[in-house]
Amino acid sequence: MSPLEIVILLPILAALAVWLGAPARATSIIATSFCLGVLTLLCVQYHGSTGAELRYTHSIAVLENPAISFAVGADGVSLLLGLLTALVAFAAVWQISPEKPGIYHIASLLIAAGAFGAFLCTDVFFLYAFHELALIPTLLMIALHGHGDDEHRKAVAWKTTVYLGAGSLILLAGLAWLVLEYSGGEKLTFDLTALKAQAATTPLPAAKQASIAFVLLLGFGTLVSLFPLHSWAAPAYASAPTPVAMLHSGVLKKFGLYGLFRIALPLLPQGFQAPWVHQALLFMLLGNILVMGFVTIHQKRLDDVLASSSVMHMGYIFLGLAAGTEIALRGAVLLMFAHGVSIALLFALAGRLRSQLGTLELAKLGGLGAHAPVFTVLFAFGAFASIGLPGLANFAGEVMIFIGSFTQFGTDSFGPLQWTVVLALWGVVMSAVYMLRAYRSIFQGSASTGLFMTDPAIAQRVPMILLAAVLLVAGCCPWLLLGLLKTDLASVTEAASTAVHGAAKAAAGATH
Template sequence: MGHLDTNSLFLLVAILAPLVAGVTLLFGARFSPSTVRAIAAFGFGWPLIIGLLLYSLFEPSLVGEYNFELRLPTGLESIGIYLHLGLNGISMPLFLLAGAVGFAAGLYAMYSNAERPHLYLALLLFMLGGLMGTFASVDVFFFYFFHEFALIPTFLMIGMWGGAGRRGAAIEMTIYLTLGALLSLLGLIALYVQSGADSFSLLELRNYLTAQPLSETVQNNIFALLLFGFGILVSLFPFHSWAPKGYAVAPTGAAMLHAGVLKKFGLYGLLQIAGPLLPAGGEHWFPWIVWLALGNILFIGLVTMAQKDLKMMLGYSSVMHMGYAFLGLACFSVVGAGGALLLMVAHGLSVALLFMLSTCIYHRSQTFDLSAMGGLASKAPVLAAFFVAGSMASIGLPGFGNFWGEFTIFAALAETESTRWIVVPAALGIIISAIYGLRAVANIFFGPAKGDFAARLESGQIRDLQGFEKLPAGILIAGLVLIGIFPRVFSDDANRELAEMYPQEQSNLPVIHSAVLPTDVDAHKEVTH
């Protein structure tokens, strides 16, 4: 464990600052708008500032350990629970992602003219505080606790500020996410009990299970709980229906933070906990992960193409692209896991950007119906440029971070014969993404305006993006371009950590029968476990 120093305290401040600001705003009904914004700016700004500071101070030589460790008593030490914080090469990018998306969402929310803005911003700050704690936690119990803490404001915000149909969407979302949370909690408790460790610390669990791995049967069972528990939280096919509906009715800030950051909780858990600690379980469930991930990419991709509502299209698109991250994790290799991590960060930035811009489009068009728009680029060229850039990033165009995530995952799949055939159906997803992404751009911004929207364009009521919209969009685009041009900002540290966690490439994964490679039938007979 690292010693207590200023940098360790900064990690705690990144969690506490939004929580303190949120509690203050709960009693801010009589505060002036400028005071509310000043308090909110404090809460949203500090996590990003601290994230950038800690990234600059990150020591890559501490492979297998954590930077900025802080371990505080909780009163639950008798059952092995400590507030144990720290960052490694895998959690650092997601910690910084949470700070960046949180700041962008908060900045936009401060000027969104929502009813009871003090309460809206307070709940968004609680959500951000939970997210910072999730990715800063070394203790597996607090990793889970902070995620659940961040979920509560999500439900409240949908119920209070959501769009039409919010009650049904909120109920479905609650059922699915509660089930996923319970399954993943059971898996984490079983992992702790079976390991024989004295605490929930991920470091201690790793040491115990490295010295004495669990039996194959136990690994298979615990991995199943984590896979389907985390999978439901990530909207793994066919447990995905809650996500598009929930995002479609959620207020913009909640949609940005949940789709952009909170949904990465499950992938992060599989990457940081399940994959390294339960390798035999991962190998056993490999075929399931592949087929369900392809369900996300192909089935959900086709459903996305059929959407006429902009927000529903973005919701299904977010679900679809989670399939690529699952394929990267399914490789159980440094390359595959590294690609999944890069894609998680880039996807978080791009989907948060697109959800924010969809609201900007709605404010100008008064509709989410793609068939009822057209010609918006003539009145809002900056909005058009940002939306085109976000769409190209989501498709995976070179120059944006998403490209490196998807490209690395394809490279990992092509490394071994057992996974090589998956590249072909997975690549079809890029074509599907291009079809619905470019069609949305064409329908919204180009071509003749239709119906009532034509009258709005001619009336002169429509203006381009304002400053409070340009700044958060610019921050998110800058992150996508930075990773797209220089992916090593995250990949170098992540690769060093992943090489410690995945020391052997999984070349003996089960071969899946495929119409693409019928010769796999013979290879399947030679599989060893």
């Protein structure tokens, strides 16, 4: 049995135990901290080893034909995202206040299990299935225990359900198409390794690759709130219960990016090479950064600011994937991790703010810095990381993406990718505007309406301090995380970067 299987199954068993009446808080904290421990050890072990092939593989055949197996395996990227899941899940279940019903813990554990499964499985079927497993509790929790009045909450829950349901169906269609096209011979296979082998020996015609790539982009894109399919995300996070907001925006949303990185890029390199797909992607990610940047600036409540900013930051990661160079891809993976940690920290803090003060309206808040210094410092970590301040994890990721994307420009032209980078850089400024403004209006000045809050008790600080520390360590020593991405991006990068080189050339050729 692979340790990865334990990591995937343990939260499910823990959720079952809580349902059967085990003490919710203790069970879920023990389960998630065990997963965190296991994944940290695996990361350390992987970091120290050589070779970039999949590790800790194990597979149980579920079906012979079509070949579906519960197959797990991890390389640096999966381990990093698994580590992110464990971190955020641990923080999320720790910060659930004891008076909340057990369903909070059950839902958090199931979402964590789904995310673990989605990141650590190497079979397309289970990759998809585990993501769905995580979606159900997310949607249920928004509908049943979300913030806001009944009417609003139900509307948000339905909108999210419709978007994510439709996105999943499109994704399923794309994956089924991929599987049918790439399965050699009479037998279908969902095994990613086998599909990759097939893609390497007999690639599909470029036009077909582009069509499949576009379908997958729409499917995965909806799940990651890619502009213009993003409008479910901000209200959903704003009204989701805190642990769900942390887990979905921090972890689960990365599944779409991970899917593109793991399935779409390596299997359809020429698909993303097609100018129309590539330029559509650039257009959409600019929508994320610029449109959502403006939207975020105009938000009046902290939860809306965080929710919209989370949508906006996806644009950078898409930029990294679209550029496809080694540096940009590494940056994208790093930023997935960093964004997950920082947004989870911010949502945890916002949740505490809400439960203490009853409001998150920026105009009503103020002067909290004097009353709750620890809280303020923790928030500063999250907010500054989110802006992309050097020394915190997001900076490394963003800088790598920008540099990696910008070096791409050819000698003869300044292609669409470069223009995208230039425009995307403005997003950093917008991040600074809304985050600093939110920080100022909450923590500085005077508390006009007499809203006071105190620092969390020592025990309640644990998850937040952990997340802040991770941000700091990853920001100062990004090589600790980047070391996990040994040469294993090369296979993806090679295919994808030749693809993008070609795309840039083709685009340049078209303009001439």
